[in-house]
Amino acid sequence: MYNPTLVHHGAVDGVTGSCHQYFIHHDQSVLIDCGLFQGIEQGRGKAGADSAQINFPLDGIQALLLTHVHIDHAGRIPYLIAAGFKGPIYCSKASALLLPLVLEDALKMGITRDEKLISGFLKAVSRQLRPCNYNQWYELEQSLSGARVRFQNAGHILGSAYVEICHQIPAIDQDTQPGWYKAVFSGDLGARDTPLLADPTPLEYADLLVLESTYGDKNHEDRKNRQQRLQQALEKALIDNGTVLIPAFSIGRTQELLYELEDIVHRMQGQVIHKSLKWEQLDIIVDSPLAADFTAVYKELREHWDDEAKQKLQSGRHPLQFEQLLTVKNHEDHQKVVQHLADSCRPAIVIAASGMCAGGRVVNYLKALLGSQRHQILFIGYQARGTPGAALVAKAKSGGQLQLDGVYYPIHAEILQLHGYSAHADQQDLLSFVEGMAQAPGQIRLVHGDEGAKRALKQLLVSKGFHTVIAS
Known part of the structure; x- marks a missing residue:
């Protein structure tokens, strides 16, 4: 059984700082999100003393896949680029329009108010952006494993998406053929029946589902x-x-x-x-x-x-x-x-x-x-x-x-x-997202949640027969 390599640089022991490194080849990986830590999670654990800094090597990181532009998912992008990342940034078309606004504000709040520097940075980012339509596959540039990505509506905010990554995997033994593997990163899923935006697009299947758990132990009130x-x-x-x-x-x-x-x-x-x-x-x-x-x-x-x-x-x-x-x-x-x-x-x-x-x-x-x-x-x-x-x-x-x-x-x-106004899926929404798949995922890994929320959601999913672990 294929076991992909996945390293978490945030949102693994809390709900902020989302940043996950997924290896699609032993020499190549992609980042899914690059967000800031907030609140008590600043300066804790893998965040290091300065939670905004990039404290992991960039060697072999082929691309950044951005689920949406909230600061806890996108706020470390200026630091990522300052650290030397020059790869493409894939995101939905709406996120591509919103991201420069977010980054300009983040720069002014935390780094510089020099308009010339900010303008130059945003122009550099625009050259790296790769706006994507929903429900359309895109081949990753210079991929060694034929990797391709697809963004699907997550219903959280305008442009939010969950990301599907499909890539070749080697044969497990001499009697098997190389195959294809599909990893899905939920980003932040939206609640159903909320105004203005459509509900999340149902997920077809996944060999690996990396699932948020912000409200894994709660259901929104009425x-x-x-x-x-x-x-x-x-x-x-x-x-x-x-x-x-x-x-x-x-x-x-x-x-x-x-x-x-x-x-x-x-x-x-x-x-x-x-x-x-x-x-x-x-x-x-x-x-x-x-x-x-x-x-x-x-x-x-x-x-x-x-x-x-x-x-x-x-x-x-x-x-x-x-x-x-x-x-x-x-x-x-x-x-x-x-x-x-x-x-x-x-x-x-x-x-x-x-x-x-x-x-x-x-x-x-x-x-x-x-x-x-x-x-x-x-x-x-x-x-x-x-x-x-x-x-x-x-x-x-x-x-x-x-x-x-x-x-x-x-x-x-x-x-x-006032409860019921969360833009996040609640426990029932998360369960429905998983149960709505045509076939059960090979594995579910829970991220982006406090410890109690992750434990509660894991217990529920396991009771329903889904192989679920808490990411570490």
Whole structure:
């Protein structure tokens, strides 16, 4: 039985820093993703003292296969290229459009603000990009084993994909012939029945399936009624004449939220939230230049939307660009909005990055709003251990203080968490993805999950008869 060589450079003992090296030949390998470590996972284990650096040799790495552009899957690409990687970067066509935006932001946040250097780097990356259609095989350049790759829709964010790698393997003994082997890397799979994007494409088969396990021990609560619960949470929060701050990643979660909020406003038009404020008078603010840029790309790539979203467009509605939506781009305007919302009593909804409160403009909002009972912080996504977001969720009932940039801020604002809005597949989604295959995979290796989540998912899959191991 063929046993491929697979080395993990991240997301093997946690949920960030995704980077897997798969050997398709003893002299050649490919990287699947190259993401940053976040939260408590920074500087831990294989990440090394500086978790952004590339601390593995690049010899023989033929290509980078990118599942999607979230920072925990793509954030180490600048360091990879700085370390000398000159190979092709294969990804979906939508990811190829989004990746330069992500990398520009990552460079400005962590490396340099020199526009000339950034421009030169992005031009170099564009020469390495190989945009790919979904469901189409591509031969890897200069492969010694006839390897080819295919990207399939993963339903996580725009352009997200799981990657299929098909390559020749040697004969096991003198009585056998060389054959073909198919390894599949799930990247991040999306939840089913979510708005805007289509569900993940069913997987046909795999000899090896490297599967994420972020929610391997949980099922999302009642996804079908989540918009109703979002509306109820907002109605309760806005009675206090304060701001509802929603930390959200610039790509994926922000667009999904806007889609849901547009639908609420459309249905509730003319109705009063409280006092004299009607839904169509409520300010909905996206304070993130990156989120605004991503939303523009989402609007461009409407062919990737699901049928429901397309029908709304045909009826004259604009799910990602509606009248109540305000976008804050420059830093000066951002500071003014933060101060205005802290001082005034005008209800508003603010969506700001980062989703785990580990940086970005959301931090300034937290500093300004946490100390007042009028405001609410509404979490709708996964909060990795060691991030300010996880600390806030843990202190939702007890209160206390939150440390931001070395300063402690008292927590008097209400901390809310709304489940069912995760962009990740839950345990049932992951099981359905595996059970939907025409034949059982030869082996499943679990990555991208906390230890408890991986153990729970392994136990479930084994009970269903699937050969499953936890990657190490």
